[in-house]
Amino acid sequence: xxxxxxxxxxxxxxxxxxxxxxxxxxxxxxxxxxxxxxxxxxxxxxxxxxxxxxxxxxxxxxxxxxxxxxxxxxxxxxxxxxxxxxxxxxxxxxxxxxxxxxxxxxxxxxxxxxxxxxxxxxxxxxxxxxxxxxxxxxxxxxxxxxxxxxxxxxxxxxxxxxxxxxxxxxxxxxxxxxxxxxxxxxxxxxxxxxxxxxxxxxxxxxxxxxxxxxxxxxxxxxxxxxxxxxxx
Ligand SMILES: Nc1ncnc2c1ncn2[C@@H]1O[C@H](COP(=O)(O)OP(=O)(O)O)[C@@H](O)[C@H]1O
Ligand SMILES: [Mg+2]
Numbered sequence: 001x002x003x004x005x006x007x008x009x010x011x012x013x014x015x016x017x018x019x020x021x022x023x024x025x026x027x028x029x030x031x032x033x034x035x036x037x038x039x040x041x042x043x044x045x046x047x048x049x050x051x052x053x054x055x056x057x058x059x060x061x062x063x064x065x066x067x068x069x070x071x072x073x074x075x076x077x078x079x080x081x082x083x084x085x086x087x088x089x090x091x092x093x094x095x096x097x098x099x100x101x102x103x104x105x106x107x108x109x110x111x112x113x114x115x116x117x118x119x120x121x122x123x124x125x126x127x128x129x130x131x132x133x134x135x136x137x138x139x140x141x142x143x144x145x146x147x148x149x150x151x152x153x154x155x156x157x158x159x160x161x162x163x164x165x166x167x168x169x170x171x172x173x174x175x176x177x178x179x180x181x182x183x184x185x186x187x188x189x190x191x192x193x194x195x196x197x198x199x200x201x202x203x204x205x206x207x208x209x210x211x212x213x214x215x216x217x218x219x220x221x222x223x224x225x226x227x228x229x230x231x232x
Pocket of ligand 2: 043044045
């Protein structure tokens with residue numbers, strides 16, 4: 001199967017303080033891959049490095065080409081990044097969000113029909129769940145070859161979570177690769193094909209989602225115990 005995203009020996013950090021210590025990962029066409037780990041393990045940092053938001057060392061290959069430069073350049077190679085902050089502008093309507101992102105409105109409404117009735121509503125007047133769906137819909141509608149999504153399920157009602165994870169799965173079924181960062185392992189593993197577990201900036205475990213789920217008690221106890229702030 002074609003690899004749509006690959007990182008080899010990836011190092012990154014903040015202001016000279018290293019956080020990632022040589023990450024290797026791959027996402028294939030059609031795959032949803034979970035990137036799991038305790039709070040502070042380096043999940044968001046990995047996405048920021050892959051997206052080109054922060055500088056990194058090592059190799060990143062997006063859709064067959066070495067990724068270089070900032071996010072907007074990587075976006076042209078087919079990468080879409082859904083950051084934790086989501087990039088919703090409260091004063092803009094749903095429709096204006098789609099226009100600003102230069103994605104087809106009708107395609108967006110087909111992806112998430114519930115947004116059609118909200119098209120002229122300002123994003124600030126949407127519920128939290130609706131804002132999340134707006135952000136993900138916009139990312140999916142850009143028809144990326146690779147989607148990087150940070151904490152899709154964080155703080156959302158279960159119905160919204162399943163809608164969000166379902167959209168990620170649909171995108172993969174259309175041939176994209178999805179890298180899903182999640183702090184809560186079980187839920188992510190249920191919609192993923194494979195997973196990597198990060199600890200202190202290194203991949204310490206990888207496998208199929210079903211293998212990890214089969215052993216989830218031990219996996220959680222071993223890798224998800226405590227926030228990782230100290231002794232990096
Ligand atoms: N902007 C930043 N400046 C300095 N350190 C940061 C910054 N963002 C995150 N870190 C540190 O990097 C480590 C990994 O953080 P992060 O990638 O956000 O973890 P996760 O997403 O897995 O919770 C943590 O020790 C965190 O304190
Ligand atoms: Mg994070």
